[in-house]
Amino acid sequence: MASKKVIVVFGATGNQGGSVARAILEDENICVRVATRDVTKPAAVALQDLGAEVVKCDLNSKEDVNGILKGAYGTFLVTNFWEGHSKEKEVKQGKTVADASKHLGLEHVVYSGLENVKKLTKGKLEVHHFDGKGQVEEYFWSIGVPMTSVRLSAYFENFLNIWKPVKASDGDYYNLVLPMKDIPLDGISVADIGPAVASIFRSPEEFLGKTVGLSAEALTVQQYADILSKTLGKVVKDSKISLEDYEKLGLPEVKEMAAMMRFYHMRPDRDVQLTHKLNPKVKSFSQFVSENKDAFKDL
CATH class of the missing domain: 3.40.50.720 (NAD(P)-binding Rossmann-like Domain)
Structure with missing residues (x-):
């Protein structure tokens, strides 16, 4: 030891x-x-x-x-x-x-x-x-x-709780209520962070003194919705909600979340290519949803 x-x-x-x-x-x-x-x-x-x-x-x-x-x-x-x-x-x-x-x-x-x-x-x-x-x-x-x-980027795990698709009041479909317009949102599964950090520890000469942005991939809300629809067999759509309307929803921490989304609109620097180098087994959102289908059962 x-x-x-x-x-x-x-x-x-x-x-x-x-x-x-x-x-x-x-x-x-x-x-x-x-x-x-x-x-x-x-x-x-x-x-x-x-x-x-x-x-x-x-x-x-x-x-x-x-x-x-x-x-x-x-x-x-x-x-x-x-x-x-x-x-x-x-x-x-x-x-x-x-x-x-x-x-x-x-x-x-x-x-x-x-x-x-x-x-x-x-x-x-x-x-x-x-x-x-x-x-x-x-x-x-x-x-x-x-x-x-x-x-880090937004966790894919957020789609299992705070960003879970919401049943539409006017039809048999679900909405992703994320005020991102058509701006890609970087994401990663929390489980894939560890192997990337372990790689950084193994290569101090390459990473000391640096800032590393981790992301498995960057997708628009519509692309996230399409993957959920395809994998779960349910119709999921981008609600196209504006930041202003999102703030009026009265959700927990809504002002903090809206401020974060405003910052995400600025596309903070996350490196998909480097992330895949650090963790070659990093999951795509499609893989993540497939592996967590049971968690979406109550849709």
């Missing part, structure tokens, strides 16, 4: 961090150290069964973070804005890991970052769950931590 590189994975009991932890665990030369507030959580126990070292750690505690990173080669960090709906808390957590990484001399941090939309648009647009990650990303660079920032 002592001769192996140690990579600490934060957020490993969640979907994104779990995908990363499982992918890195496939490398026999690496010891995966999982950070979790609850070591008895089923997801933590499952990772331990796969060979991970599971350690109790609270991201809000500088002492915990320094303790778990001690002796590590690198770390993967994802923070969860939605847990506390606080950009400030997310930024504080990210900076705590950045400071500890610098102090302890970690050789490679892979950070799940996003654009600082407020800064990019000179204050015209705010996307809180992007902006906080963007601030943390900037902080990592500013203090000289050897880092790769990975910026």
Whole structure:
């Protein structure tokens, strides 16, 4: 164990961090150290069964973070804005890991970052769950931590919940209620993120100091609808809803989601070709829907 590189994975009991932890665990030369507030959580126990070292750690505690990173080669960090709906808390957590990484001399941090939309648009647009990650990303660079920032696309998994097709009130068909006009929307399955991050850790000379945008493919809402129709045998259409009408729907987090869609209209930089190089088995949306047909059964 002592001769192996140690990579600490934060957020490993969640979907994104779990995908990363499982992918890195496939490398026999690496010891995966999982950070979790609850070591008895089923997801933590499952990772331990796969060979991970599971350690109790609270991201809000500088002492915990320094303790778990001690002796590590690198770390993967994802923070969860939605847990506390606080950009400030997310930024504080990210900076705590950045400071500890610098102090302890970690050789490679892979950070799940996003654009600082407020800064990019000179204050015209705010996307809180992007902006906080963007601030943390900037902080990592500013203090000289050897880092790769990975910026993700929308999850295909969103189509199983918040973006699930909605039954039309005026006919026997379903609508995708996404205000994207005809602008392609980058997407990826969360399960495919881990192998891409594992590839980045294996090639530090290529990716240190860089920002990498991950996307399996970019499709218009109509193309997403066509794939759902073909695979599920139901008629799914693009609702063609405007951003203004979308904001009036009163959905949970609708203003935050609308702001995110406005930013997606600007086509943030995601690299489909590089993503397929990092993870040659990355799934298309068609493959994703085929593999998850049961989850759409109640349409």
